[in-house]
Amino acid sequence: MCVLGAGVIGLSIAWQLAESGCRVTLFDPNPACGATHAAAGMLAPVSESGYGETEVLGLGLESLRRWPRFAADLEQAAEQPVGLRRHGTILVAHDADDARELSRFAELTARQGLPTELLTGRAARALEPALSPRTVAGLEVPGDHSVDTRALTRALLVTTARAGVVLHRSPAVPVVRDGRAVAVTRAGDGSHHPCDVVVVAAGADSSLLPGLPPGTVPPVRPVKGQILRLRGAAGLVRLTVRARVAGEQVYLVPRAGGELVVGATTEDIGPDTRITVGGVHDLLRAATTVVPEVRELELAEACARLRPSSADNLPLIGATSVSGLLVATGHYRGGILMAPATAAAVADLVHGRACSQAAAACSPARFLPRPVAQEATR
Amino acid sequence: MCVLGAGVIGLSIAWQLAESGCRVTLFDPNPACGATHAAAGMLAPVSESGYGETEVLGLGLESLRRWPRFAADLEQAAEQPVGLRRHGTILVAHDADDARELSRFAELTARQGLPTELLTGRAARALEPALSPRTVAGLEVPGDHSVDTRALTRALLVTTARAGVVLHRSPAVPVVRDGRAVAVTRAGDGSHHPCDVVVVAAGADSSLLPGLPPGTVPPVRPVKGQILRLRGAAGLVRLTVRARVAGEQVYLVPRAGGELVVGATTEDIGPDTRITVGGVHDLLRAATTVVPEVRELELAEACARLRPSSADNLPLIGATSVSGLLVATGHYRGGILMAPATAAAVADLVHGRACSQAAAACSPARFLPRPVAQEATR
Known part of the structure; x- marks a missing residue:
């Protein structure tokens, strides 16, 4: 089988499929250099959860449960660390309005059975002493962790290779014949790679692939994110803040x-990856407001990439109207978190197993036009 | 003769000496990559002038007068532009305190016979429409210009080569025998380059050169500067703001x-060239406050270098206690501006001519201990 795209989603899928006995070929002109390259690596379904995005939260929580095992297996297979940190997250408030919002959010999570703990400003600073003296309240989310994204992709590149995945560093497009994906054509040499399954995991480019019947992959919108990497912060903060x-x-x-x-800015301005004054300024201002000592750190990198966002912020995972063509994209801000669950779901589908309820909710079929008869009976 | 250091000062000296018939060898491990690489290129003796720094202003004004000819000769010799812009500078005020300061500064410059013009906020914005609506006053300094530093050093590298200057891309140190500079030893191969004059133009490293009797070059302190280059500003501002x-x-x-x-931060913290969150943040905040549309520009580069500062902020130009050893450093924030006057002064000294009064004031002799007899008669 062929996987198009070697970001965290494509790599995780390729690894999982190869481990389950498939022959996998992976295509990407710049492996792990898209949205994955910029990702902060938060495994934070609770702190990232938006009101009403129940299905996004569900897939995030399922994937978070898979993370410790996923990381352990990966570290063992690759013989290198992935930097999973299980110290939790703290949300902080700088004024009374922020504090009220934290309190409401704590109630919401409590109703959903998610563990969070409301803290006074003093207690927040006791937990994370680098926080600004202006911190008036905090909310600890002990289950929201993080992973070192770049260590993760280094490990995935090693382990996929060891598992026999062949990686071609070039773009490729699916070849569809009689409504069925039958091969992949590699750009450059135009070489033809016959296969029975094609998985499109090309991030924000996924719905732009040539050769597919229109609407095969529901629209994926690029949402720009700018992010910074600072150096010299050893011992400064312990939790994700x-x-x-x-x-x-x-x-x-x-x-x-x-x-x-x-991180990170969220800019719905199309396929623009410029590092801008406004983006960097706002991130630096916010970071120094929250943790004033950040001023002393080295600004090592500014990076901008495009997150793939679906129309309803839920990923697109599953079969399409083209037989043998699966899709795994639209993970928006949650690609790193959702990689283990996504890889498991794709493996389930390939091997004819039912995937989890949370992953099933991500089927691209939700964007297919309903049959008229069904429409009429609603 | 040998010149140590190929920043704007060393390059200008080498060019001037070669043009006047000398055989010149230039040594620098990274030509034009020190403080010169970061410099904004302001030719702004008036707007940069501090209260009481009469001699710095004097050398700046002399050098500014030389600039048009220097630029024209250089462009002709190198057959490429140096980006001299003669649109002037505007100082702007955002509150009543700033406005009072501009007004006092206007009076000071008027007493010194320097042309400046005080403007209302509205007039300032008429002159430079991108200025913030919060601008309450302005001061136009029509004579303070700028040059594209990197175009300038590219041209200097071409023109020195054409003039026969031999450039060795390695560090070198002077060899002193019997109180006289007789050669330069190149690091790496240890090769010996006999010469009758050595000019030390090594910026902040100038007083750290091994092999010189202690105190030969008065102390030069590194003063860190962080500076940003933005892109996409065509037509945004015309004057230096x-x-x-x-x-x-x-x-x-x-x-x-x-x-x-x-630009630029001014940080007296020793030889540290890290790009910091605080430095970049403050520059971005200030720039977006002055010209709000700057937010939309691309942040193309952040750069930090060490400016060479003497104990009294006046450059060190002239002979030392070692015969045949000249020095040209300590230009602090004014290296680009002062390069033509410095090069002329060094050429004057080498050829046994009196240099200008402004340049004569820069003699390192001012830091030599006075003879006891003279001391007694003060």
Whole structure:
């Protein structure tokens, strides 16, 4: 089988399929250099959850449960760390409005049975002493963790190769004949790779692939994110720290080795990957507001990439109207978190097993026009 | 003769000496990659002038007068542009305190016979429409210009080569025998280059050169500067724009081609060239405060270098206690501006001519201990 796209989703799928005995060929002109390259690596379904996005939360929670095993297997197979940190997350408030919002959010999570704990400003600072003295309240989300995305993709590249996955560093497009995916054509040499299954995991490019009947992959919108990597933060913060500053969400994700990732803007402006003054300024302002000592850190990198967003923010995982053509994209801000569940779901589908309820909700079929008869009986 | 250091000062000296018939060898491990690489290229002796720094202003004004000829000769010799912009500078004020300061500064410059013109906020915005609506006053300094530093050093590298200057891309140190500079030893191969004059133009490293008797080059202190290059600003601003925002000086220098240089921090923290969150944040905040549309520009580069500062902020240009050993450093924030006057002064000294009064004031002799007899008669 062929997988198009070697971001965290494509790599995880390729690994899982190869482990289950499939012969897998992977195509990507720049493996792990798309949205995955920018990702902060938060495994944070609870702190990222939006009101009403029950299905996104469901898939996130399922995938979070899979993460410890996924990381352990990967580290063993690749013989290198992936930097899973299980210290939890703290959301912080800088004024009374923020604090009320945290309190409402705590109630919401409690009703959903998700563990969170409301803290005074003093208690928040006791837990994370680098927080600004202006912190007036906190909400601890002990189950929301993080992973070092770049360590993760390094490990995935090693382990897929060891599992026999052949990686071609070039783009490729599916070949459809009689409503069935039968091969992949590699750009450049135009070589033909016959296969019985094609998995499209090409992020924001997934719905732009040539050669597919229109509407095969429901629209995936690029949502720009700018993110920063700081250095010299060893010991500065232990938890992932999140806040809203001047109306903008910001998070600070510590890594082993003293890196601190500060992210991310959310810009619905089309396929633009420029690093902008406004984006970087707002992230730096927010980060220094939340943790003032961040001012002293080295600004090592600014990066911008396009997140793949579906029309309803839920990923697109599953079969399409083209037989043998599966899709796994639209993970928006949750690609790293949702990779284990997505890979498991694709493997289930390939091997004819039912996938989990959370993954089943992600079927692209939800965007297919309903048959008229069914429409009439609603 | 040998010149140590191929920043804007060393290159200008080498060019001038070669043009006047000398055989010149130039040594620098990374030509034009020190403080020169970061410089914004302001030719702005008036807007940069500090209260009481009469001699710095004097050398700056002399060098500014030399600039048009220097640029024209260089462009002709190198057959490429150096991006001299003669549109002037505007200082802007965002509150009543700033406005009072501009007004006092206008009076000071008027007493010194320097042309400046005080403007209302409205007039300032008429002159430079991209200025913030919050601009309450302006001061036009029509004589303070700018040059594209990187175009300048590209041209200097071409023209010195054409003039016969031999450039060795390695460090070198002077060899002193019997109180006289007799050669230069090149690092790496240890090769010996006999010469009758050695000019030390090694920026902040100038007083750290091994092999010199202690005190030969008066102390030069590294003063860190962080600076940003933005892209996409074609047509945004025409003049160099300067302001003080939250207590920090900021300037925005437009280049042909749509680049906008935003500088620069002034950090007296020793030889540290990290790009920091605090430095970049403050520059971005200041720049977006002064010209709000800057938010939309691309952040193309952040750069940090060490400016060479003498104990009294006046450059060190001239003979030392070692015969045949000249020095040309300590230009602090004014290296680009002062390069033509410095090169002329060194050429004057080498050829036994009196140099200008402004350049003579820069003699390192001012830091030599006075003879006891003279001391007694003061």
